Amino acid sequence: MKVSGKSYRTIWLAEDGWSVEIIDQTRLPHELAVMRLLDLGSTCHAIREMHVRGAPLIGATAAYGMCLAVRSDPSDGAIEHAAAALLATRPTAVNLRWAMDEMRAALSSRPTSERVTAAYARAAAIADEDVATCHAIGQHGRRLIEEAWTRAGKSRPVRVLTHCNAGWLATVDWGTALAPVYAAFDAGIPVEVWVDETRPRNQGMLTAWELGQHGVSHTVVADNAGGHLMQRGQVDLVIVGTDRTTARGDVCNKIGTYLKALAAQAAQIPFYVALPGSSIDWGIEDGFMIPIEERAADEVLAIRGRARGDLVTVALAAEGTRAANPAFDVTPAPLVTAFVTERGVTAPAGLRALYGRL
Amino acid sequence: MKVSGKSYRTIWLAEDGWSVEIIDQTRLPHELAVMRLLDLGSTCHAIREMHVRGAPLIGATAAYGMCLAVRSDPSDGAIEHAAAALLATRPTAVNLRWAMDEMRAALSSRPTSERVTAAYARAAAIADEDVATCHAIGQHGRRLIEEAWTRAGKSRPVRVLTHCNAGWLATVDWGTALAPVYAAFDAGIPVEVWVDETRPRNQGMLTAWELGQHGVSHTVVADNAGGHLMQRGQVDLVIVGTDRTTARGDVCNKIGTYLKALAAQAAQIPFYVALPGSSIDWGIEDGFMIPIEERAADEVLAIRGRARGDLVTVALAAEGTRAANPAFDVTPAPLVTAFVTERGVTAPAGLRALYGRL
Numbered sequence: 001m002k003v004s005g006k007s008y009r010t011i012w013l014a015e016d017g018w019s020v021e022i023i024d025q026t027r028l029p030h031e032l033a034v035m036r037l038l039d040l041g042s043t044c045h046a047i048r049e050m051h052v053r054g055a056p057l058i059g060a061t062a063a064y065g066m067c068l069a070v071r072s073d074p075s076d077g078a079i080e081h082a083a084a085a086l087l088a089t090r091p092t093a094v095n096l097r098w099a100m101d102e103m104r105a106a107l108s109s110r111p112t113s114e115r116v117t118a119a120y121a122r123a124a125a126i127a128d129e130d131v132a133t134c135h136a137i138g139q140h141g142r143r144l145i146e147e148a149w150t151r152a153g154k155s156r157p158v159r160v161l162t163h164c165n166a167g168w169l170a171t172v173d174w175g176t177a178l179a180p181v182y183a184a185f186d187a188g189i190p191v192e193v194w195v196d197e198t199r200p201r202n203q204g205m206l207t208a209w210e211l212g213q214h215g216v217s218h219t220v221v222a223d224n225a226g227g228h229l230m231q232r233g234q235v236d237l238v239i240v241g242t243d244r245t246t247a248r249g250d251v252c253n254k255i256g257t258y259l260k261a262l263a264a265q266a267a268q269i270p271f272y273v274a275l276p277g278s279s280i281d282w283g284i285e286d287g288f289m290i291p292i293e294e295r296a297a298d299e300v301l302a303i304r305g306r307a308r309g310d311l312v313t314v315a316l317a318a319e320g321t322r323a324a325n326p327a328f329d330v331t332p333a334p335l336v337t338a339f340v341t342e343r344g345v346t347a348p349a350g351l352r353a354l355y356g357r358l
Numbered sequence: 359m360k361v362s363g364k365s366y367r368t369i370w371l372a373e374d375g376w377s378v379e380i381i382d383q384t385r386l387p388h389e390l391a392v393m394r395l396l397d398l399g400s401t402c403h404a405i406r407e408m409h410v411r412g413a414p415l416i417g418a419t420a421a422y423g424m425c426l427a428v429r430s431d432p433s434d435g436a437i438e439h440a441a442a443a444l445l446a447t448r449p450t451a452v453n454l455r456w457a458m459d460e461m462r463a464a465l466s467s468r469p470t471s472e473r474v475t476a477a478y479a480r481a482a483a484i485a486d487e488d489v490a491t492c493h494a495i496g497q498h499g500r501r502l503i504e505e506a507w508t509r510a511g512k513s514r515p516v517r518v519l520t521h522c523n524a525g526w527l528a529t530v531d532w533g534t535a536l537a538p539v540y541a542a543f544d545a546g547i548p549v550e551v552w553v554d555e556t557r558p559r560n561q562g563m564l565t566a567w568e569l570g571q572h573g574v575s576h577t578v579v580a581d582n583a584g585g586h587l588m589q590r591g592q593v594d595l596v597i598v599g600t601d602r603t604t605a606r607g608d609v610c611n612k613i614g615t616y617l618k619a620l621a622a623q624a625a626q627i628p629f630y631v632a633l634p635g636s637s638i639d640w641g642i643e644d645g646f647m648i649p650i651e652e653r654a655a656d657e658v659l660a661i662r663g664r665a666r667g668d669l670v671t672v673a674l675a676a677e678g679t680r681a682a683n684p685a686f687d688v689t690p691a692p693l694v695t696a697f698v699t700e701r702g703v704t705a706p707a708g709l710r711a712l713y714g715r716l
Contacts, residue, residue: 029679030676198582208675209675209679219681220679222581226617227617228616231616231687231688255582256585258585259582259584262621262624263616300580303663303674304672307665307673312672314664316555316563317566318387318388321567322577322578323578324577324583325580325583330589
């Protein structure tokens with residue numbers, strides 16, 4: 001998507017043809033900075049410290065991390081070591097595991113001399129597939145926004161609420177939850193987006209930034225506000241992404257998603273989850289089986305922002321205050337109106353059929 | 359309650375016998391600073407800018423604001439002007455209106471020469487009554503915590519989740535939602551409090567601070583986390599305060615309260631609202647009739663914290679980002695398990711009877 005009019009992806013091969021460049025998302029929305037990944041260690045660090053985030057982008061980044069690892073050592077042992085190190089960076093997103101499975105499958109049967117070339121080819125394909133997948137999600141989801149517009153008599157913009165960032169910054173391009181918003185906007189359907197700030201890491205500010213760069217009208221709200229907005233008829237539909245969805249449709253996503261799903265149900269507002277097939281964990285039915293990453297208390301107790309041109313971290317609580325920081329929650333399938341996938345739109349009960357997993 | 363071992367109220371008459379001192383809550387939890395109110399203007403400013411906050415304390419502060427106004431001009435016109443100015447500071451809390459009605463009733467029938475003395479006497483009585491009321495709320499609510507402890511086989515602490523600050527800092531002393539917690543703690547019942555940070559103004563950090571000063575175990579969480587905690591069986595009961603509750607029991611409280619009430623209902627956890635009778639608006643049945651204060655976007659887009667010993671405000675969003683900031687929401691009565699008042703505990707349907715308003 002565009003930044004100041006110039007097209008970007010979130011990850012790309014550098015001009016040297018082997019190192020990997022990413023948009024450093026810890027600097028956004030304050031500044032657009034590019035970060036270079038040179039080896040397995042720097043890639044693991046970038047994922048763990050959330051220089052890249054979002055389930056699909058974590059998958060693509062891990063694929064390139066495997067390329068960098070294979071470039072320094074193409075042995076079976078090195079591949080297994082790299083996969084284990086990358087898998088350990090974030091426990092919740094299933095795309096990471098999917099990407100590692102893909103990379104291992106592409107490499108294991110080849111002689112070591114061909115593995116570097118094969119790795120870069122598969123990683124590039126994973127990135128390109130992600131772009132195509134997200135574009136398809138956008139086209140399928142656009143119809144849901146168009147229907148809401150029709151229900152409103154085309155008399156006013158469609159008001160979409162989203163939580164966290166499941167935009168192009170969370171993928172290689174287009175996004176998952178925001179892909180339908182961009183597709184609707186590009187098709188001339190007026191949309192306005194309520195953007196949850198999404199504490200503790202405020203990924204909503206990334207959502208606001210990318211919507212703003214694309215020209216989509218949006219308003220940031222505290223995470224606390226969404227229930228009130230839905231109760232008062234100020235939201236037409238909710239769309240979120242997911243870090244992992246189970247075979248029956250339980251949705252693991254950024255902490256706080258579940259509260260919005262409850263509010264949407266209470267207000268009888270559609271609650272959509274946009275996702276690529278790679279975010280579905282066919283091996284799990286019950287969402288409560290998904291491990292929930294507990295992140296550092298500091299993410300709750302301190303925050304970074306801009307003060308007089310600098311980025312400054314400020315402490316929010318009295319010294320010695322204890323905090324807990326579960327990063328994800330699970331929204332049970334009955335609260336999900338429909339999934340928006342690259343293969344089309346389906347209620348939770350239809351997810352297996354859509355992917356031929358009956 | 360105690361701060362570093364010394365007893366404080368949130369508001370008191372200064373040593374000069376006429377000016378009013380408050381704990382400046384915009385400096386907490388970072389530092390304990392006392393602020394002096396000298397006239398009507400500084401009192402209105404202190405309420406509007408939330409140097410004092412919490413419905414009961416706003417009422418007591420407004421009562422003292424009337425004293426300061428009457429001291430400079432005891433005429434009927436000046437009293438009406440002062441009441442209007444104080445009422446305009448915060449539109450949602452009903453205690454403010456209650457306090458103004460009380461003050462006008464105490465002053466209107468008296469000659470102007472007696473009004474200053476009468477005003478200070480009534481304001482002091484309002485403050486003392488608030489302390490007695492909150493103490494009674496604590497004693498009634500303690501039994502609910504004790505029951506939860508018994509249900510848990512007295513084998514572990516009772517885990518209470520609260521939103522915003524309805525502790526002693528929100529009242530003159532003891533608090534509303536936290537009064538039962540303090541009463542239980544003082545009675546030797548082990549309690550642990552999940553403290554919602556309560557964006558955008560992070561009053562949860564006030565809750566953490568005052569619980570810490572009193573020695574009550576607590577953990578701060580992002581507002582997004584409460585649904586997850588309740589879903590996973592980590593919360594025994596929820597207690598919040600209220601800025602205004604209608605005759606049928608619809609609860610207007612800090613934005614985000616409604617989301618926690620939905621989550622409590624879904625997890626079948628008791629959701630209690632602690633309040634003095636002065637927070638009940640007998641003139642309204644439907645909570646959606648309560649005006650919801652829309653505060654400045656800056657409260658969402660910037661935040662103040664401690665950096666290298668200074669208090670620094672940092673910007674969280676890209677420049678030019680739009681935000682909305684509704685300060686309160688309404689939790690419909692059916693989501694409330696019981697009200698904890700100075701007169702006892704009652705389900706919403708029993709509120710009128712408890713106050714003889716049948």
